[in-house]
Amino acid sequence: MLREYNTKMLIDKNTREELNRLFYLLKLQDRFANSSLDKQVKIEQIIAYLEIVHAELRNTSRKRKLVFVDCGAGNCYLSFLIYYFYHKIESRELEIHCVDINEKLMQANQKLAQEMNFRDIYFHAMDITEFSIAKKIDMVYSLHACDTATDKTMYLGIKNNVKIILSVSCCQHSISIQPQLLKSMVRYKSFRDKLLMFVADSLRALLLERHNYKVDIFDFVSSRYTEKNTMVRAIKTEFRKQIDEREEYRKLSREFNTKPYLEKLLLEEEPGY
Numbered sequence: 001m002l003r004e005y006n007t008k009m010l011i012d013k014n015t016r017e018e019l020n021r022l023f024y025l026l027k028l029q030d031r032f033a034n035s036s037l038d039k040q041v042k043i044e045q046i047i048a049y050l051e052i053v054h055a056e057l058r059n060t061s062r063k064r065k066l067v068f069v070d071c072g073a074g075n076c077y078l079s080f081l082i083y084y085f086y087h088k089i090e091s092r093e094l095e096i097h098c099v100d101i102n103e104k105l106m107q108a109n110q111k112l113a114q115e116m117n118f119r120d121i122y123f124h125a126m127d128i129t130e131f132s133i134a135k136k137i138d139m140v141y142s143l144h145a146c147d148t149a150t151d152k153t154m155y156l157g158i159k160n161n162v163k164i165i166l167s168v169s170c171c172q173h174s175i176s177i178q179p180q181l182l183k184s185m186v187r188y189k190s191f192r193d194k195l196l197m198f199v200a201d202s203l204r205a206l207l208l209e210r211h212n213y214k215v216d217i218f219d220f221v222s223s224r225y226t227e228k229n230t231m232v233r234a235i236k237t238e239f240r241k242q243i244d245e246r247e248e249y250r251k252l253s254r255e256f257n258t259k260p261y262l263e264k265l266l267l268e269e270e271p272g273y
Contacts, residue, residue, distance in 0.1 A: 018088075019047075019081070022081060022084045023043060025115075026077060028043055029043070041226065044222075045143070045221050045225055045226060045229075046077050046143070047081070048220055048225075049141075049221075050078070050081055050085060052166065052220060053166070056164055056233075057138075057164075060138075064093070065093035065094065066093070066094045066095070067096075067135050068094065068095070068096045068137070068138060068141065069096075069098075069131065069133075069141075069162075070096060070098045070141060070142065071099050071128045071152060072099070072128065072142050072144075072149035072152075073098035073099060073100045073106075073123075074100060074102075074105065076098050076121075078143050079098050079121060082096065083096050083118055083120070084118075087120075095120045096122070097121075097122045097123075097131070098121065098122065099126060099131045100125065101125065103125035107123075107125070110123045127152070128153060128155075129152050129155065129156070129265065131156065138162070138163060138164065139164040140153055140154075140156050140157040140162045140166075141153070141165070141166040142167050142168065143168050144168060144170040144228055145168075145170060146170045147170075147172070150167050150170075151174075151260055151262035151265060152261075154207075154234070154262050155262055155265040155266065157234070158208070158213075158266070159269060161236065164233075164234070164235055165208070165213065166231060166234075167204075167231065167232045168229070168231045168232075169232075170228055172196050175260055176196070177192070177256040177258050178257040178258070179255060179257070180255060180257075181255070197230065201232055203249060203253060203262075204232060204260050204262050205232060205234075206248055206249040207249065207262050207263060208232075209241065209245040210246065212236060212238075213234035213235060214234070214237050214239040216232075216233045217230060217231070217232050217233075218230070219231070
């Protein structure tokens with residue numbers, strides 16, 4: 001069900017002010033906490049994302065180190081914020097692995113992390129599907145991962161039996177829709193793009209449910225900050241299923257004549273899937 005996320009704010013005014021130093025180091029703000037509109041929009045997005053991460057983890061044991069994987073990490077703004085928040089503000093042990101195919105970008109992020117003395121954040125220049133680690137992963141997440149990177153994020157989470165998967169997709173170039181009954185709607189690009197997002201994330205959600213993830217889909221931040229604001233949150237847990245996810249998947253896939261890349265990845269991992 002699509003809804004706007006609503007929770008008590010976890011990042012209060014004092015914490016927000018403390019984060020200004022990080023945003024200055026990331027060149028998202030100047031030393032007086034001023035920034036351009038596009039950078040302010042980015043700040044609001046990553047803070048809203050951090051709110052959700054913290055809401056899911058605030059009641060977990062503080063005795064062990066948490067391990068996160070950021071997929072399609074790009075500039076790693078979100079991971080730098082998460083790392084700073086847990087290490088500097090929450091005084092909690094945290095290890096983050098940022099994965100992105102852009103080698104130059106990962107090298108630049110590594111250099112920046114060293115300059116900020118962030119020791120437990122690692123950068124891997126590789127495809128998401130190639131990443132592996134001999135540790136229990138607590139959370140896999142992505143923010144505006146392009147194209148099939150969204151599917152690869154979910155696949156990595158499923159394959160590693162990760163408790164929490166969070167994903168906000170960006171472009172959907174690898175998937176197209178050819179509906180039988182809604183042809184008049186997809187004539188219009190704006191409607192087509194929105195419908196494509198609804199269908200793609202709904203199909204992914206059904207695949208996640210087949211692997212015993214309870215899925216929620218909601219707007220994680222106001223649309224005034226970005227139109228690409230729909231988060232898929234999947235939690236590995238026991239829950240009562242309301243629908244036959246296999247049959248619903250078949251019907252939805254057949255109606256729009258499409259399949260997400262996640263299905264292909266799962267088929268390769270689980271022949272006969």
